Amino acid sequence: MVGGGPAGAWCAYLLARAGVQVTLVHWSGYAPGGIELVSGRARRQIEQHCPDFFQSAAPGVEIQETISLWSTPEPVVLSAMFNPWGPGIAVERTLFDHALRDLARTGGVDVRADAKVVGIEREDDAGWKLSLRLEDDKISSLRVEFVVLATGRAAISFFDRSAAPESSTIALMTSLPVRHDGPQQALYIEKAGRGWWYALPAQNGCCFAGFCLERDELKKRRGSLKEFYIEQLRGTKLLAPLLPRTIHIGDSHISGRMAGARPFGRTAGDGWIAVGDAAYAPDPLSGMGIELALESAGLGAGVVLEAMTSNRKAVNSNAAFAEYDAAMRAHVQEHDKAAALHYGRQESRSAGPSGD
Numbered sequence: 001m002v003g004g005g006p007a008g009a010w011c012a013y014l015l016a017r018a019g020v021q022v023t024l025v026h027w028s029g030y031a032p033g034g035i036e037l038v039s040g041r042a043r044r045q046i047e048q049h050c051p052d053f054f055q056s057a058a059p060g061v062e063i064q065e066t067i068s069l070w071s072t073p074e075p076v077v078l079s080a081m082f083n084p085w086g087p088g089i090a091v092e093r094t095l096f097d098h099a100l101r102d103l104a105r106t107g108g109v110d111v112r113a114d115a116k117v118v119g120i121e122r123e124d125d126a127g128w129k130l131s132l133r134l135e136d137d138k139i140s141s142l143r144v145e146f147v148v149l150a151t152g153r154a155a156i157s158f159f160d161r162s163a164a165p166e167s168s169t170i171a172l173m174t175s176l177p178v179r180h181d182g183p184q185q186a187l188y189i190e191k192a193g194r195g196w197w198y199a200l201p202a203q204n205g206c207c208f209a210g211f212c213l214e215r216d217e218l219k220k221r222r223g224s225l226k227e228f229y230i231e232q233l234r235g236t237k238l239l240a241p242l243l244p245r246t247i248h249i250g251d252s253h254i255s256g257r258m259a260g261a262r263p264f265g266r267t268a269g270d271g272w273i274a275v276g277d278a279a280y281a282p283d284p285l286s287g288m289g290i291e292l293a294l295e296s297a298g299l300g301a302g303v304v305l306e307a308m309t310s311n312r313k314a315v316n317s318n319a320a321f322a323e324y325d326a327a328m329r330a331h332v333q334e335h336d337k338a339a340a341l342h343y344g345r346q347e348s349r350s351a352g353p354s355g356d
């Protein structure tokens with residue numbers, strides 16, 4: 001398993017529980033920080049295996065409602081009661097990822113959270129040779145039968161596969177103080193000014209707010225990043241009233257992350273599959289990234305298991321992996337449709353926000 005975010009850790013956990021010997025190699029160089037929403041559905045998947053995961057290992061804030069202001073004159077409030085999966089939970093990503101890797105370790109995975117995979121080569125019909133860069137910069141190698149690529153949206157250097165160009169959308173994110181008289185357990189989504197805002201509550205009473213916009217728009221700004229961020233935030237109808245009159249943030253506390261959807265040309269090949277964002281990175285504003293990461297991890301684990309338990313020839317047969325590729329595409333279409341519904345539009349947003 002290359003990469004120990006939600007997709008990699010979950011896939012490794014499922015495989016190990018089914019009796020497969022799994023090594024998970026994780027390097028945290030691209031690991032996302034901040035607060036993210038684990039959807040009700042994703043939460044249930046984890047809780048089915050580990051009922052107290054969100055009480056003990058990765059506590060967060062339960063999200064009881066979504067308050068959104070996109071193209072409507074007034075905010076639309078959706079109660080989590082109407083979600084058949086129940087409320088989602090806003091968690092700190094570093095904590096969440098760490099807890100999932102711990103779960104994988106408990107399930108029997110050999111977790112190596114100190115190494116970066118820098119090369120993957122076909123050895124012979126039987127498997128792959130991975131080159132790992134260790135913390136002291138030394139290179140070591142690892143021989144494996146299958147590779148599951150769970151490196152997230154940033155890393156495409158393996159398996160010579162094409163990807164849609166990185167989207168032109170960027171998210172600026174930071175933690176903000178909030179007034180105490182607003183709803184404490186809500187996800188806010190708002191289209192305002194030059195982009196899209198989302199805000200999630202944090203356990204310390206602050207909120208974590210992200211502003212997704214076109215990179216070109218960001219380049220046009222006058223003044224510092226902090227001034228731009230606050231000016232745009234002040235122009236919001238939903239978020240601004242939740243904030244104190246004076247907002248203290250330093251430039252260095254605003255982090256940037258590539259956003260928008262990003263599909264990859266191939267999600268599987270002979271003896272390898274990609275899961276999570278490494279297969280398809282959905283639009284972050286759909287709130288489905290972690291859910292899709294877990295879904296694809298489950299599907300991917302199933303395919304690897306099937307290939308391993310069939311005869312030797314089938315191990316490297318393209319058929320099982322092609323089936324996964326087709327299944328992933330079907331899931332992506334479903335997610336695309338759901339995302340389009342969220343945006344109140346018919347067409348897919350796979351190409352990223354268009355700004356209209």
Ligand SMILES: Cc1cc2nc3c(=O)[nH]c(=O)nc-3n(C[C@H](O)[C@H](O)[C@H](O)COP(=O)(O)OP(=O)(O)OC[C@H]3O[C@@H](n4cnc5c(N)ncnc54)[C@H](O)[C@@H]3O)c2cc1C
Nearest residue numbers: 003005006007027030031037117152171276277284289290
């Ligand atoms: C701004 C923004 C906000 C978002 N908010 C939400 C949200 O609220 N809810 C939601 O469900 N989704 C959200 N998403 C999407 C979500 O973050 C991703 O879909 C999810 O992280 C995908 O998980 P993953 O395991 O596939 O990849 P990642 O989480 O990216 O994990 C991959 C891991 O692999 C490691 N890695 C990479 N290369 C190597 C290598 N060569 N060797 C070893 N390790 C390696 C990386 O450092 C990283 O830790 C958001 C996305 C963005 C951009």
